[in-house]
Amino acid sequence: FFQICNQIGYIMSQTFDAIEEKLGISEYLSNEKGFAAVLKARYSDFLVHETNRNGEIARLESLTAPNEAGDEVEDSKVSEVENADSRKRKYPGDEIDSEFAQTEEIWNVAIRELSALVGEDSAKNAVELVRFWENKSEIKEGEKAEFSKFTELPEVEEKDKRKEIHQWIRNKFSEYAVGDTHDGRIRIWHKRFEKEMPTFGKFDRPGKARNQRPKKQKWPNRPDFLQFVLYKENIDTGVATKDIAKRLRGRARLGYAGMKDKRGVTTQFCTLYRRRPEEILSFNKSQNADGGGGSTYGSVSIIRVGNFKYVNEELSIGMLKGNRFDIVLRNVDLGPGVLEPKPFIEKAARAFQKNGFINYFGMQRFGKDHDTHEVGIEILKGNFKGAIEIIMRVKPDELPRTNIVRQKWQQRFDTLTNNNDESRKKIEKECAEEAIKQMGRFMTCEVALLNCLKKEPLNYRKAFNRIPKHTRSMFLHAVQSVVWNEVVSYRINKLGKQVCAGDLIQIDEMQSEDGSKTLGRKGKVIKVLSEEDVKTGTYGLDNVVIPLVGSSINYPTNEIDREIENILKRWGIEKKHFGDLYDKEINLSGDYRKIICKPSDIEYQIVEYDDPLQPLIKTDLMKIHEVELKYPEVGSNKKTLTALIVGFTLPSSSYATVALRELTKRPTSSEYQRQLQLEGDCEGKLGTKDDDNP
Secondary structure, X not given: OHHHHHHHHHHHHHHHHHHHHOOOOOOXXXXXXXXXXXXXXXXXXXXXXXXXXXXXEOOOOOOOOOOHHHOOEOOOHHHHHHHHHHOOOOOOOOOOOHHHHOOOHHHHHHHHHHHHHHOHHHHHHHHHHHHHHHOOOOOOOOHHHHOOOEEEOOXXXXXXXXXXHHHXXXXXXXXXXXXXXXXXXXXXXXXXXXXXXXXXXXXOOOOOOOOOOOOOOOOXXXXXEEEEEEXXXXXXXXXXXXXXXXXXXXXXOEEEOXXXXXXXXXXXXXXEEOOOHHHOHHHHHOOOOOOOOOEOOEOOOEEEEEEEEEEOOOOOOOOOOEEEEEEEEEEEEOOOOOOOHHHHHHHHHHHHHHHOEEOOOOHHHHOOOOOHHHHHHHHHOOOHHHHHHHXXXXXXXXXXXXXXXXXXXXXXXXXXXXXXXXXXXXXXXXXXXXXXXXXXXXXXXXXXXXHHHOOOOOOHHHHHHOOOHHHHHHHHHHHHHHHHHHXXXXXXXXXXXXXXXXXXXXXXXXXXXXXXXXXXXXHOEEEEOOHHHHHHOOOOHHHEEEEEOOOOOOOOOOXXXXXXXXHHHHOOOOHHHHOOOOOOOOOOOOEEEEOEEOOEEEEEEEEEEOOOOOOOOOOHHXXXXXXXXOOOOOOXXXXXXXXXXXXXXXXXXXXXXXXXXXXHOOOXXXXXXXXXXXXXXXXXXXXXXXXXXX
């Protein structure tokens, strides 16, 4: 009977494996038995602490600012830098404003952003002219005549594009420059010449004084960047950092190393350029001070900031070593016949630590509807209409009113009798105008393309380009990811866990002195294995990498390369499509990713509890406010449940949910998790009539 029950649960979970298999996730490394458990019943069941490149873990331990007189700094190099600057040769009349003497980054950022709008040459000319006048503490006689007060940008025919340039000047560059339009061309002036512009004061409201440029204050003798720990619950990094920026006066330069998911309690390092802690401490005064990560059935978003200190380096994406995860798995069900849970779990944990896990891209890489790669495939084929139809199609988990609008969009041409372009444009314009009203404020992708199509119906390429750059990149990177997943599953299934001739391996610089190496993407040293290399037994599967398809990488010289081509052919694309992109803002150069990831610092604890949703692990905020966890009283007759608390550290870009998949031997999809029970038989509802169609 026990064997039959266990087999039924396993077969039911296979239904959800099909969702993973669609994204190339199908293999396991070890043959150890797994177990069922509920993940993320509370946000505090999934704690993430970022680890920086120095190995420091981002933990929120203080919510107050250090004393102004004793501001904590990273090191004592500031005075050395200033002394070095003071020894530099000074030219008469060429004193540089102190705000820009210590950093070039503000001008580099301006050039990069403006280049995306007007081209690199024009952007450099404009920024350099503004910078020239910005660095002048005084203007000598004749310099106004010798140097232009403004620079003229190339002619831009599209009204929306001109509007975008003006918005950039107002939102990103207004502290230093102003813009106007003359004979159809946009001109960028330094702020000090604003009164000489032909349009100066033309649009002022009567009786309202013009805003004066704020007087700059000298920055104290300390590093430029305020580093702090950002603690958040039930909110993703992008939204949290935007909320912080909105609280700050003027332009905010906020940096962080990685994106952290909404569903969890996460901490990470952030930096702000030349700001004081007091400017953002208001986040620590809001309600729900204790934190604790609400459950799926009710929760709020929380942002806290703390652990302030000044550092010399600004954070940017990728500047992290990895993440520390502490995860609660509730209502652990080891299956019938397992009388001692500890030996069972210890055996699974040892296999997990020894073997690691297949380094798949997790389900979240492909969006909540698992279709971002489908959009990317259509873009690579140049089918922009097809890509937009996928974005706009009905979504299973959305509100009914939103899906009604999506269905109308899909059927917009069905009743059209006169099927010419003019008729189609009219129908699509009306449909786009109506659809925008029903799209939520977080549906930035849909809103962006619909706003374009209501003005220029049937122009699908332009509409897709209106989607923010990072989202367009996400669609294309999802294609690279699903190809990688499929290839790795093929590699494990067909070639086993041994290295093979023609495999690509990642090696250290010191290990390759025979000249047979190639410098891979991002400084990785990649080598193609020969038959002789295989015989030496020097390398294992944990050295093998599989490339993400791109324009600047090498491929294995065995059947793996053919499998990559077969997968692409099945979707109607080829390797060359990744280099011939229509979108010059996006680069698909490719990369190398290890097949195996081995977690470090693995810890686990088995706990008993009696309330299905009670907190079982302390968040940083709970520790600060000394909130205690509650466990069943000794001798209590109340029925208890079993939970496993597991902790481990992963390198950046590896997925904790994929690691848990190897440990539990269960699917990672939200569709599977939604059918698990917090009490009783954990997998008792799998395959029930209510949710036959995951």
